[in-house]
Amino acid sequence: MPSQPTTLLQGTLDLLILKSLAAGELHGLGISRRIQQMTGGTFVVKPGSLFPALHRMEEEGWTSSFWGDSENNRRAKYYRLTKAGRRQLEAESRRWGRISWAIAQALEAS
Amino acid sequence: MPVLVKARSLLRNLFSTRRVERDLDLEVRSHLQLLIDENLRAGLPPKEAERAARIELGSPEQVKEQVRDKRLGHGLHSLIADCRFGARQLYKNPGFTLTVVLTLALSVGANTAIFSLVNALLLKSLPYPHPERVGTIYTRIAGSSAASDERHNVNGEQWQLLRDNVPALISAVSGVRASGVNLKAGSHVDYVQDGRVSAHYFDVLALQPISGRNFSEEEDRPNGPKAAILSYNLWRNVFGADPGILGQPILLRSEPYTVVGVLPEGATTPLNADVYTPLQPDREGEGRGTNFRCIIRLRDGATGQEADAQINRTWLSRTGRYELAGNPGAKVSYHSVPLQKGQTDSLRPQVLALMLAAGLILLIACANLAGLTLVRMMRRTPEVATRLALGASGWQIQRQFWIENLLLALVGGAFSVGVGFLALKELFLLLPEHLLPVASMPLDARVMVFTLAVSILTSVLFGMLPALVARRVDLRSSMASRTVAGSGNLRLRQALIAGEVAITVMLLGGSGLLIRSLTHLETLPPGFNPNGVVVAKASLDDVRYHDPATFQKLLEQSTAAMRQIPGVQNAAVGLDLPYEFIGNDWVTLDDGKEAGQQGGADWVYVTPGYFETLQMPLLAGRVFTNVDGPNSQHVVVVNQSFARKFYGGTNPVGRYIDKDMLIVGEVADVPISSGLDPVAPLQTEQTMYFPAAQLDRPLLALLHIWHQPDWIVRTAGPVEGLTSAMQRALAAADPNLPASGFYSMKDLLARTLGTQRIEVALLGAMAALALLLSAVGIFALVANMVAQRTREIGIRMALGSSIGQVMVQFGRSGAAASLLGLVLGLALCAGALRVMRSVIYGVGVYDSTTMLFTVLTLAAVTLLAVAVPTLRIASIDPARTLREE
Numbered sequence: 003m004p005s006q007p008t009t010l011l012q013g014t015l016d017l018l019i020l021k022s023l024a025a026g027e028l029h030g031l032g033i034s035r036r037i038q039q040m041t042g043g044t045f046v047v048k049p050g051s052l053f054p055a056l057h058r059m060e061e062e063g064w065t066s067s068f069w070g071d072s073e074n075n076r077r078a079k080y081y082r083l084t085k086a087g088r089r090q091l092e093a094e095s096r097r098w099g100r101i102s103w104a105i106a107q108a109l110e111a112s
Numbered sequence: 113m114p115v116l117v118k119a120r121s122l123l124r125n126l127f128s129t130r131r132v133e134r135d136l137d138l139e140v141r142s143h144l145q146l147l148i149d150e151n152l153r154a155g156l157p158p159k160e161a162e163r164a165a166r167i168e169l170g171s172p173e174q175v176k177e178q179v180r181d182k183r184l185g186h187g188l189h190s191l192i193a194d195c196r197f198g199a200r201q202l203y204k205n206p207g208f209t210l211t212v213v214l215t216l217a218l219s220v221g222a223n224t225a226i227f228s229l230v231n232a233l234l235l236k237s238l239p240y241p242h243p244e245r246v247g248t249i250y251t252r253i254a255g256s257s258a259a260s261d262e263r264h265n266v267n268g269e270q271w272q273l274l275r276d277n278v279p280a281l282i283s284a285v286s287g288v289r290a291s292g293v294n295l296k297a298g299s300h301v302d303y304v305q306d307g308r309v310s311a312h313y314f315d316v317l318a319l320q321p322i323s324g325r326n327f328s329e330e331e332d333r334p335n336g337p338k339a340a341i342l343s344y345n346l347w348r349n350v351f352g353a354d355p356g357i358l359g360q361p362i363l364l365r366s367e368p369y370t371v372v373g374v375l376p377e378g379a380t381t382p383l384n385a386d387v388y389t390p391l392q393p394d395r396e397g398e399g400r401g402t403n404f405r406c407i408i409r410l411r412d413g414a415t416g417q418e419a420d421a422q423i424n425r426t427w428l429s430r431t432g433r434y435e436l437a438g439n440p441g442a443k444v445s446y447h448s449v450p451l452q453k454g455q456t457d458s459l460r461p462q463v464l465a466l467m468l469a470a471g472l473i474l475l476i477a478c479a480n481l482a483g484l485t486l487v488r489m490m491r492r493t494p495e496v497a498t499r500l501a502l503g504a505s506g507w508q509i510q511r512q513f514w515i516e517n518l519l520l521a522l523v524g525g526a527f528s529v530g531v532g533f534l535a536l537k538e539l540f541l542l543l544p545e546h547l548l549p550v551a552s553m554p555l556d557a558r559v560m561v562f563t564l565a566v567s568i569l570t571s572v573l574f575g576m577l578p579a580l581v582a583r584r585v586d587l588r589s590s591m592a593s594r595t596v597a598g599s600g601n602l603r604l605r606q607a608l609i610a611g612e613v614a615i616t617v618m619l620l621g622g623s624g625l626l627i628r629s630l631t632h633l634e635t636l637p638p639g640f641n642p643n644g645v646v647v648a649k650a651s652l653d654d655v656r657y658h659d660p661a662t663f664q665k666l667l668e669q670s671t672a673a674m675r676q677i678p679g680v681q682n683a684a685v686g687l688d689l690p691y692e693f694i695g696n697d698w699v700t701l702d703d704g705k706e707a708g709q710q711g712g713a714d715w716v717y718v719t720p721g722y723f724e725t726l727q728m729p730l731l732a733g734r735v736f737t738n739v740d741g742p743n744s745q746h747v748v749v750v751n752q753s754f755a756r757k758f759y760g761g762t763n764p765v766g767r768y769i770d771k772d773m774l775i776v777g778e779v780a781d782v783p784i785s786s787g788l789d790p791v792a793p794l795q796t797e798q799t800m801y802f803p804a805a806q807l808d809r810p811l812l813a814l815l816h817i818w819h820q821p822d823w824i825v826r827t828a829g830p831v832e833g834l835t836s837a838m839q840r841a842l843a844a845a846d847p848n849l850p851a852s853g854f855y856s857m858k859d860l861l862a863r864t865l866g867t868q869r870i871e872v873a874l875l876g877a878m879a880a881l882a883l884l885l886s887a888v889g890i891f892a893l894v895a896n897m898v899a900q901r902t903r904e905i906g907i908r909m910a911l912g913s914s915i916g917q918v919m920v921q922f923g924r925s926g927a928a929a930s931l932l933g934l935v936l937g938l939a940l941c942a943g944a945l946r947v948m949r950s951v952i953y954g955v956g957v958y959d960s961t962t963m964l965f966t967v968l969t970l971a972a973v974t975l976l977a978v979a980v981p982t983l984r985i986a987s988i989d990p991a992r993t994l995r996e997e
Binding site: 029030031048049050051053054055057058060061062063072074076077078079086 | 117135139147149175179
């Protein structure tokens with residue numbers, strides 16, 4: 003079982019959360035499962051990391067939340083991207099692309 | 113707008129805490145439910161589904177705490193929460209809180225009051241434009257036994273050289289102090305203070321009249337036109353703020369003076385006079401001696417070095433160098449200093465000593481508070497242990513502790529401002545008028561900042577020790593035992609008490625010495641009978657009384673009228689009285705083996721009844737009679753010190769001084785405030801008494817500029833309406849001669865010893881405060897020990913100890929600490945009190961009476977502070993305390 007890195011690069015978790023919401027609104031567990039699915043099970047985000055990040059991102063204005071009903075009629079808090087959130091996702095994606103390219107270059111160099 | 117979103121979140125987190133928390137709680141619960149649902153769908157049995165979900169979620173509280181930690185405004189929020197908690201803790205311990213706040217209020221309040229004094233005297237700028245350019249001149253004498261660096265008064269020659277040869281400065285001189293003159297406005301005559309100043313005096317201070325102008329150089333020339341500048345208050349109170357006063361004559365000294373200006377409201381000068389007239393300084397007359405006081409202002413573009421160089425060049429070229437008299441070979445130089453320093457230099461050591469004493473009070477308070485806080489910390493060990501066990505970090509515990517200290521400091525600081533304000537008001541009532549060269553001691557911003565800083569510093573100082581101790585709390589043992597470990601800190605607390613007692617001993621010793629010194633001065637053998645004497649001053653600085661015959665007629669008529677007052681035994685006039693500041697002059701001995709010898713002697717003129725009225729014992733020869741007139745042999749009466757100094761104690765009667773003056777009598781010494789060689793504030797000195805009837809015209813004019821004569825009456829007992837009868841008697845001789853006030857000899861003594869009385873009052877108050885704080889400290893130490901060890905006491909008594917034994921056992925810790933402090937304090941006194949040598953008189957630094965007084969006071973207070981809490985032991989019931997727990 004791949005373990006979750008305890009020290010995710012700062013911003014990585016944000017990027018994953020933003021990406022998971024890009025397709026539409028999700029509640030906390032939904033986001034967690036979506037990240038798991040998107041990364042092929044590499045990242046399992048535990049509630050202790052997920053919720054602080056979600057609340058912080060809402061305070062940043064990247065997401066907004068509302069209470070809704072889940073698929074089997076449970077009340078759940080849903081999150082969706084705001085305009086600022088979409089801009090942040092684009093910016094983060096570009097940044098991440100640059101970083102991963104750079105790291106890959108560095109590793110290839112002999 | 114992200115900023116707006118953030119602000120909204122912050123506000124919501126801070127002010128809608130409950131809603132945010134409920135929302136979070138619901139969200140975590142719903143998450144758990146969703147997890148359970150998921151597991152159920154995966155086919156787990158219900159119990160297993162819930163267990164797995166709970167494992168995945170972890171502790172809900174921890175998840176919530178992690179969210180809270182990340183929240184916007186989290187730091188602020190928890191700070192507020194800690195403050196609330198702290199305030200609640202303090203509220204729940206009113207005894208502790210009250211003690212701390214009172215201690216802080218008193219100790220910081222003392223510092224606030226004394227610092228206001230420092231601020232007003234030494235820190236606040238003088239109320240003139242560019243105060244840093246206003247100064248005066250110091251004379252530095254080096255290379256001789258009497259080295260000094262202080263402000264000297266200057267003579268006419270120095271003044272003219274300064275005025276003409278120092279272009280870097282605007283300079284001015286004034287009389288040494290304002291003097292009383294009679295001002296006639298309408299039919300009414302007032303006794304007002306006249307400040308005699310040279311031209312440009314107000315230019316140096318950069319004071320511009322609100323109407324009119326400053327004195328011209330023409331008006332400042334000898335025998336120039338007589339002009340006057342009114343203070344705002346005089347203009348308003350006496351002349352009804354008459355706008356047409358400019359150019360009008362007013363009657364001063366029975367001569368018309370033309371008003372040329374009115375000063376602005378609130379304008380102050382170093383002279384603090386009601387009216388100003390031109391000094392008209394010259395090398396002759398008054399200007400022969402050093403009777404002027406100079407002030408200077410650097411001109412724009414000039415530097416202090418330039419000015420000093422110019423002053424030295426011109427003053428060192430003088431022919432008459434009085435600084436070298438009796439001091440040949442001394443190296444004399446001059447330098448300018450800021451006027452503020454010049455005005456307050458003599459008070460500076462006293463004020464700084466008081467500030468030091470106030471700082472010591474603060475240390476004592478800190479020691480007390482450290483002890484109290486330590487005990488409180490120990491009591492809270494279980495609470496701290498519980499919080500640590502529940503996951504609080506050491507930092508959180510420390511932070512809570514410091515927040516409580518800071519809250520205490522701020523509350524205490526706020527109260528201390530009130531205490532300081534009241535103390536200052538009392539202090540000002542205590543001070544004789546014009547003793548301080550400042551008009552007010554405001555609690556300004558600087559004082560407030562000082563108070564705040566001192567309060568916070570105090571809280572840091574007293575919190576440090578307990579904080580260090582608290583870091584060593586052992587979680588397991590304190591959780592397990594639940595008892596409060598205190599004995600390990602007993603030594604520490606005893607050391608604190610010993611330290612504060614040592615400081616208290618020093619303050620007690622210091623104030624004891626001051627009290628002894630003041631008592632010595634107040635009980636000096638008077639050499640006359642001060643009881644039943646009432647005196648009135650009146651100004652004879654009046655053109656009519658420059659004539660000896662008129663002067664003589666006034667003295668005879670007024671004293672005769674005063675002798676007619678029922679109950680009055682005798683009346684006389686003299687300039688001056690015992691206890692007063694007395695002028696002096698050089699005297700030359702003219703016969704015998706002492707012929708040609710010279711020396712300084714104090715100088716008093718009297719009417720024939722003076723010695724009888726004051727009941728000064730005549731030791732040899734005779735006193736003056738009405739026969740000693742202007743045309744008879746010029747005679748003089750000297751005192752015992754004069755005979756001792758100039759004639760080796762042999763009978764001086766029949767000897768001649770100053771060519772043709774015959775000594776006809778010798779009287780006892782009286783204490784005076786010396787201007788000749790001031791060693792102590794009150795001392796006896798060689799003095800000459802002259803008959804008022806033999807004074808010549810120029811001397812009369814000069815003397816009465818500086819001094820006002822006293823009318824003296826002696827009564828057998830209290831006389832109803834004596835002062836108004838005296839005023840009527842004076843008016844019968846001259847209706848235009850108001851008395852400046854009526855005094856008893858006790859009043860004069862109190863005024864002369866004003867500084868000493870204030871020193872005693874202030875240092876005494878601080879010593880009393882130190883004693884109180886130490887008593888509280890010792891009391892708290894013992895009381896706390898008794899409270900903590902009630903059970904142990906119960907066991908001891910059950911095993912057969914008597915109450916007395918246990919009381920002694922427990923009282924001993926407080927007494928031992930106090931004793932150690934006493935020994936330490938006495939050792940400190942031996943070193944520290946030596947600096948007081950220059951301010952105490954008639955008593956040595958190692959004064960056994962003072963030491964005994966200190967030891968006894970401390971012993972009594974210690975006994976009281978130890979006894980009261982140990983009395984509680986008597987009420988302990990061994991059976992009950994053993995059943996408890």
